[in-house]
Amino acid sequence: MKLAVVGGGSTYTPELIDGFARLRDTLPLGELVLIDPAAERLGLVGALARRILARQGHPATVTTTADLDAGVEGADAVLLQLRVGGQAARLRDETWPLECGCIGQETTGAGGLAKALRTVPVVLDIAERVRRTNPDAWIIDFTNPVGIVTRALLRAGHKAVGLCNVAIGLQRKFAALLGLAPADLHLDHVGLNHLTWELGVRRGGPAGKDLLPGLLAAHGEAVAAELRLPHAVLDRLGAVPSYYLRYFYAHDEVVRELGEKPSRAAEVAAMERELLALYADPALDEKPALLARRGGAFYSEAAVDLAAALLGNGAAGSGGGAAAGSVQVVNTLNNGTLPFLPDDAVVEVQARVDRSGPVPLGVPRLDPLYAGLIGHVTAYEDLALDAALRGGRERVFRALLAHPLVGQFDRAEGLTDRLLAHNKEYLAWA
Numbered sequence: 001m002k003l004a005v006v007g008g009g010s011t012y013t014p015e016l017i018d019g020f021a022r023l024r025d026t027l028p029l030g031e032l033v034l035i036d037p038a039a040e041r042l043g044l045v046g047a048l049a050r051r052i053l054a055r056q057g058h059p060a061t062v063t064t065t066a067d068l069d070a071g072v073e074g075a076d077a078v079l080l081q082l083r084v085g086g087q088a089a090r091l092r093d094e095t096w097p098l099e100c101g102c103i104g105q106e107t108t109g110a111g112g113l114a115k116a117l118r119t120v121p122v123v124l125d126i127a128e129r130v131r132r133t134n135p136d137a138w139i140i141d142f143t144n145p146v147g148i149v150t151r152a153l154l155r156a157g158h159k160a161v162g163l164c165n166v167a168i169g170l171q172r173k174f175a176a177l178l179g180l181a182p183a184d185l186h187l188d189h190v191g192l193n194h195l196t197w198e199l200g201v202r203r204g205g206p207a208g209k210d211l212l213p214g215l216l217a218a219h220g221e222a223v224a225a226e227l228r229l230p231h232a233v234l235d236r237l238g239a240v241p242s243y244y245l246r247y248f249y250a251h252d253e254v255v256r257e258l259g260e261k262p263s264r265a266a267e268v269a270a271m272e273r274e275l276l277a278l279y280a281d282p283a284l285d286e287k288p289a290l291l292a293r294r295g296g297a298f299y300s301e302a303a304v305d306l307a308a309a310l311l312g313n314g315a316a317g318s319g320g321g322a323a324a325g326s327v328q329v330v331n332t333l334n335n336g337t338l339p340f341l342p343d344d345a346v347v348e349v350q351a352r353v354d355r356s357g358p359v360p361l362g363v364p365r366l367d368p369l370y371a372g373l374i375g376h377v378t379a380y381e382d383l384a385l386d387a388a389l390r391g392g393r394e395r396v397f398r399a400l401l402a403h404p405l406v407g408q409f410d411r412a413e414g415l416t417d418r419l420l421a422h423n424k425e426y427l428a429w430a
Contacts, residue, residue: 001030001311004075006126007082007143008034008064009041011275011294014287016079017049019300021056027308029060035071042066044279051285072130077138077307080126080149084118085426087272091265094258096418100411103247104258106265107144107194109405110415113384113396116148117419118426120388123149127158138310140303141331147193148381150331151346152388161358162331163306164193164348166242168298173226174201177219178211185211186350189329190338190363190370193348194244195377197237197370206327206350206361212240237369248373251405268294306330309353327351332358340371345378376404391429393420 005013013034020029034049036042046064053060065071072078083090093111094104103109123143130137139160141150150162167189168182175182186208188200201215202208216223216234224231227243229250234240247254271294278288309326327350334345337360341347351358366374380402387395396419401412424430 001028001313002033002075003029003031003077003079003307004033004035004072004137005079005081006035006068006072007080009036009038009045010081010083011041011045011272011279011291012081012299013045014048014052014279015291015294016081016300016303017052017062018287019304020060021053021058023301023304024058027304027311027313029058032060032062033071033075034062034064035066035068036064037066039066041276044276047282048279048284051282052287055285068126068129069133072137073133075130075134075137076311077140078130078134079140079142079303079307080123081142082119082122083143084115084122085423087265087269089115089118089423089426091263091269092422094263094265096422097415098255098259099418100414101255102411102415103251103255103405104263105247108244108247109403110400110419112145113387113399113403114419114423116145116384117388117396118423119143119145119149120152120385121428124152124156127153127156127160131158138307140306140310142299142303145193146331147346147348148385148388150193151344151381151385154333154346155344155385159357161306161310161353162193162346162348163299163302164329164331165297165299165302166194166196166244167198167329167348168302170198170240170242172298173223174198174211174215177222178215186327187329188350190349190366191242191347191374192377192381193331193346194242195248195374196242196348197245198240199364201240213238216240247405302328306353310355310357312355326353327361328353330358332360335360337363338366338371338374340366340375341378345381373404376402380404391427396420 034046042064049062090106093106093114097104097110105111141162143149146162146164153160171182175185186202186205187198200210201212220234221231224234330351331346331348334341334347335343349360351360383399383402387399397416400406400415406412420430
């Protein structure tokens with residue numbers, strides 16, 4: 001089996017390699033190609049990848065290249081984990097929205113829109129080249145904003161599935177609190193990418209006993225603290241929101257915090273420099289502990305389970321819940337799953353995944369408390385994708401005005417001006 005990773009020079013990649021090495025029975029990988037234009041980073045990451053696999057006795061070969069077409073040729077699946085503009089663009093995304101009193105964050109709000117505008121055209125170009133070179137390959141998108149990027153890929157007819165690590169991270173957290181194996185827990189996970197709630201935590205599968213009320217009663221304080229939300233929020237919801245919901249539920253508090261401390265982008269950039277220095281050590285043959293602070297926890301397990309299921313090797317995954325490796329949380333077409341959304345919306349839900357792709361499991365009727373925000377953000381994503389595909393200042397403005405974290409005319413105007421000023425080099429139409 002051959003996999004290609006676009007953005008293979010990312011400091012995330014050793015996490016992925018570690019998963020490939022540990023979970024070889026789930027995903028029998030024979031060849032891995034790391035693709036990245038950043039030659040120095042790619043060389044460091046590729047060498048460490050070979051050492052990690054060798055340490056664990058994995059027979060796969062690792063090659064590195066800047067040539068996308070050559071790298072994806074013959075691949076069974078192509079993973080996308082790129083960041084257009086790098087950490088410098090992320091730093092800007094987290095900074096200029098604050099000037100208008102709005103959240104500065106790279107995947108939601110105005111910063112998330114900027115990232116989508118930069119990213120969608122690049123990803124679509126990559127996907128077209130994959131299709132020309134290797135039309136049977138699955139594309140697994142880990143590139144944020146995952147929901148919008150995956151929707152662009154699916155609208156263009158690509159064999160694509162979006163992947164996020166939020167659900168598997170919560171599954172692991174809940175399993176540890178309950179003293180259970182992660183594979184014993186199925187999450188009633190529903191929403192959009194980075195806008196999700198766990199409405200149930202079931203033992204043994206979708207029809208299993210719901211452990212969430214007991215979990216919240218016994219461990220609600222710990223869960224709330226990790227999400228940085230008041231315990232009362234979880235009690236009143238009777239559900240566990242993604243930590244990204246804090247940007248909605250505590251917007252003004254978060255804006256104040258972001259204005260008073262170094263940005264996450266600055267922290268990550270410093271961490272990446274330290275990681276790359278570690279990766280350069282020829283004696284290092286395992287992922288360093290520092291990588292856990294970089295983000296992307298359990299990304300490798302989720303990616304292995306998804307690739308294995310899509311490629312027909314998903315009978316026994318590493319922790320995707322009931323029927324692990326075949327039932328897992330993905331970003332895919334709605335197709336009636338949430339009846340208040342259009343069929344071509346991309347939702348993040350549990351789905352049964354096999355070689356033909358994901359099919360969402362049924363979702364009970366949602367409380368308007370969740371459905372209303374999901375519908376609102378879906379409308380924003382419609383406008384954001386239109387702006388990414390067709391460009392134009394007015395389309396950018398409309399998307400910002402529609403976003404529930406913006407929603408005011410003067411703020412949308414100010415944010416539009418700043419977004420365009422900070423992203424001209426990435427927007428062909430600007």
